[in-house]
Amino acid sequence: MDISYSAEDLAFREKVRAFLQERLPRTLSEKVRRNQHLSRDDMEQWHGILNDKGWLAQDWPKEHGGAGWTTVQQQIFEDEAAAANAPRIVPFGLKMLAPVLMKFGSPEQKDRYLPRILNGSDWWCQGYSEPGAGSDLASLKTRAVRDGDHYVVNGQKTWTTLGQHANKIFCLVRTSTEGKPQEGISFLLIDMDTPGITIRPIILLEGTHEVNEVFFDDVRVPIENLVGEENKGWTYAKYLLTHERTNIAGVGFSRAALAHVKAIARDQKVRGRPLINDPLFAARIAKVEMELAALATTNLRVLSAPDAAANAGPISSMLKIKGTEIRQELNDLARRALGPYALPFVSEALEPGWNGEPIGPEDAAGVAADYFNNRKISIYGGSNEVQRNIISKMVMGL
Amino acid sequence: MDFSLTDEQRMLKDTLARFVADNYGIEVRHEIAASPEGFSRDIWSQFAELGIIGALFAEADGGFGGGGFDLSTVFEEIGRGLVVEPLLASVLGGNAIASLGDEAQKARLEGVIAGETIVALAHGEPQSRYDHVHVETRAERDGDGWRLNGEKAVVLNGDSAGTLVVSARTGGEVWDEEGISLFLVPANAEGVTARGYPTIDGLHAAEIAFEAVTLDGGALLGREGGAFPALEETLARGALALSAEAIGAMEVCRDITIEYLKTRRQFGVPIGKFQALQHRMATLLMEIEQARSSVINAAGCLNRSREERELAVSAAKAMTGRIGRMVAEEAIQMHGGIAMTWEYSLGHYAKRLVMIDHQFGDVDFHTARYAEIAAVAGV
Numbered sequence A: 001m002d003i004s005y006s007a008e009d010l011a012f013r014e015k016v017r018a019f020l021q022e023r024l025p026r027t028l029s030e031k032v033r034r035n036q037h038l039s040r041d042d043m044e045q046w047h048g049i050l051n052d053k054g055w056l057a058q059d060w061p062k063e064h065g066g067a068g069w070t071t072v073q074q075q076i077f078e079d080e081a082a083a084a085n086a087p088r089i090v091p092f093g094l095k096m097l098a099p100v101l102m103k104f105g106s107p108e109q110k111d112r113y114l115p116r117i118l119n120g121s122d123w124w125c126q127g128y129s130e131p132g133a134g135s136d137l138a139s140l141k142t143r144a145v146r147d148g149d150h151y152v153v154n155g156q157k158t159w160t161t162l163g164q165h166a167n168k169i170f171c172l173v174r175t176s177t178e179g180k181p182q183e184g185i186s187f188l189l190i191d192m193d194t195p196g197i198t199i200r201p202i203i204l205l206e207g208t209h210e211v212n213e214v215f216f217d218d219v220r221v222p223i224e225n226l227v228g229e230e231n232k233g234w235t236y237a238k239y240l241l242t243h244e245r246t247n248i249a250g251v252g253f254s255r256a257a258l259a260h261v262k263a264i265a266r267d268q269k270v271r272g273r274p275l276i277n278d279p280l281f282a283a284r285i286a287k288v289e290m291e292l293a294a295l296a297t298t299n300l301r302v303l304s305a306p307d308a309a310a311n312a313g314p315i316s317s318m319l320k321i322k323g324t325e326i327r328q329e330l331n332d333l334a335r336r337a338l339g340p341y342a343l344p345f346v347s348e349a350l351e352p353g354w355n356g357e358p359i360g361p362e363d364a365a366g367v368a369a370d371y372f373n374n375r376k377i378s379i380y381g382g383s384n385e386v387q388r389n390i391i392s393k394m395v396m397g398l
Numbered sequence B: 001m002d003f004s005l006t007d008e009q010r011m012l013k014d015t016l017a018r019f020v021a022d023n024y025g026i027e028v029r030h031e032i033a034a035s036p037e038g039f040s041r042d043i044w045s046q047f048a049e050l051g052i053i054g055a056l057f058a059e060a061d062g063g064f065g066g067g068g069f070d071l072s073t074v075f076e077e078i079g080r081g082l083v084v085e086p087l088l089a090s091v092l093g094g095n096a097i098a099s100l101g102d103e104a105q106k107a108r109l110e111g112v113i114a115g116e117t118i119v120a121l122a123h124g125e126p127q128s129r130y131d132h133v134h135v136e137t138r139a140e141r142d143g144d145g146w147r148l149n150g151e152k153a154v155v156l157n158g159d160s161a162g163t164l165v166v167s168a169r170t171g172g173e174v175w176d177e178e179g180i181s182l183f184l185v186p187a188n189a190e191g192v193t194a195r196g197y198p199t200i201d202g203l204h205a206a207e208i209a210f211e212a213v214t215l216d217g218g219a220l221l222g223r224e225g226g227a228f229p230a231l232e233e234t235l236a237r238g239a240l241a242l243s244a245e246a247i248g249a250m251e252v253c254r255d256i257t258i259e260y261l262k263t264r265r266q267f268g269v270p271i272g273k274f275q276a277l278q279h280r281m282a283t284l285l286m287e288i289e290q291a292r293s294s295v296i297n298a299a300g301c302l303n304r305s306r307e308e309r310e311l312a313v314s315a316a317k318a319m320t321g322r323i324g325r326m327v328a329e330e331a332i333q334m335h336g337g338i339a340m341t342w343e344y345s346l347g348h349y350a351k352r353l354v355m356i357d358h359q360f361g362d363v364d365f366h367t368a369r370y371a372e373i374a375a376v377a378g379v
């Protein structure tokens, strides 16, 4: 065994660092550092910079314009990008839809949509969840009924992240009510500006507009927008869940969050001594730092295992649970470290371009909000309870 | 031993609960919290009429309560209703005046209890974190009066108070107990600048700067340099009030979550049928009872010796801090997405619960304080 990176990996890391140093705009990294909200333009700007370099679609094969990186390289990029406060890559088109299209899409769909994902012409959002179908996704009710060359879609999706920016939505819809619920689901690509679609914001508990409700009222969708076969959508959706393993642990984000916690804790004083030297607080940091170091290795260990693909389901469940628990603990430590200055909440301070005088430490403004907002990460993408069910069933056969 | 409330306390509880149910729905609360002062003067007058403010003060000071269980009774209901009016500010500012003031100074309490004057305690500073004795603000003699310089941080309702009770050093070094004095400062005095802002849990606070503020001789509360014991007792009352408020908020979170577990269906059954959630809900239930007992201990020790009081109060604040976070996080998690929304009330309770830990000492502060006092006292 050898836990060190290879010479190639180290050289790759240097290359990534140099790139970030040179091409990541300070206007963006400053916003990320201060937990400010990113506009659609901000996210697109970063995608554009990465795409120019050929680094936007890191796990796509080269034939589709991807970088074709190994999982270790992807992990290295994530670490470095998070450390440099780069915006996150918006995953819906790049990491969620694209793999499904590559595997199950028609040649026309691949030719049409993949380039548009890369060059930013399309912004996709994910239309899976419904008010009555969360963890029990297969119970979804949004109907698509065939009518000549079209499907007519009626129903409601909810929790649609960044749907307010999207011009396209990929949806799971019900095309049959026969057999098991999983067997009557299809995967449909829908234009957001089709007549009959209404989108309404859902405001989250800390006041941000991040998610939406999307209503479908007799929405006509051309049949060529069906991905793969009718009633096979569940298989495609599951493929996606098992495909997306890299960065599910969020090690890079957690490393960046840990550095942020330490920065705050060095700055805050208890009886004149830095908080980071306070025995109780230092112990809290140490505990999560140990966990994180172990998770980083667990992550690389399972990603590079020869049977990783076969075990993808339970592995991603494990990485997701541990990864989110650690990130949430770091969010907790960050707000804790601020002491009374976690309280002030001037929401304008989180908007791009705000130049007012901060209250308390310079980058305190978004810390508590971020803690509350990140309660979502153990809920979405399959809640941590559902992930534990998967582990119980698939690994232990319980 | 008797764990029941007195008739007066029961009436107080019912009155406040009814008022909140009738007049203080969550939408009303949001509207009030978003208003410029972050609370409603109109509701505040009604609290005065209902005797809610008076219940926070002893008879000798013009109130009709002021005991530990009076405080805990009121604040538990405040927690249930997510009330944002300046009750805590009144406990802190008012108690300092009641403990140290002379007759003329104490006359202000009448206005406080009548809901006409808002008082706030300006004690914490940008560098003090939760430290009780950290005072850098200075007051120097200036003829018969004083001249005040310094900065105060996250002063609850500091932008609305007519009178500020300000801690300042008249002697000693930054962390000395001796040498801390309290002053009554009119908020509109020349050289006082308050920058008010909302807090993430819907309250209001202010950063306040004092620049060469001239005070007359009557501004000093109590003995010069000798305010710390009264200040410490005042902070203990504040911590007790907050702990009790946390109990109210926790129980609402518990009830909302139990109800949701019974009604939300996934996989063809109410989610409360899943044992993975049942056990966690059971744990919350036990923890909340532990938190409640710790608050009862603190309320019962408020008038005992300094050691007994401080130990019990720190225990309550540390326990409600730990359990409050747990309840907030678990209640959200067991709901799933719905609890992440502004529209659903739970998230607002969760925010308040978590942020209570940031007021007047968090879990770590009170755990360390408990250990230190216990070691010195040899208990």
Ligand SMILES: Cc1cc2nc3c(=O)[nH]c(=O)nc-3n(C[C@H](O)[C@H](O)[C@H](O)COP(=O)(O)OP(=O)(O)OC[C@H]3O[C@@H](n4cnc5c(N)ncnc54)[C@H](O)[C@@H]3O)c2cc1C
Residues within 6 Å of the ligand: A125, A126, A127, A128, A129, A131, A133, A134, A135, A136, A158, A159, A160, A161, A162, A211, A376, A379, A380, A381, A382, A383, A384, A385, A386, A389, B264, B266, B267, B271, B274, B276, B277, B333, B334, B335, B336, B337, B338, B340
């Ligand atoms: C901020 C945010 C963004 C999101 N973005 C998107 C998006 O872009 N697109 C999209 O389609 N969806 C999105 N989601 C939806 C997300 O995937 C769902 O919230 C999630 O699947 C949980 O469903 P639910 O909220 O309906 O909770 P429920 O399924 O009702 O679950 C409630 C509780 O019961 C538990 N539970 C459920 N079943 C079991 C079981 N069998 N055993 C034990 N416990 C169980 C859950 O873990 C949870 O604690 C988002 C959600 C949030 C909060």
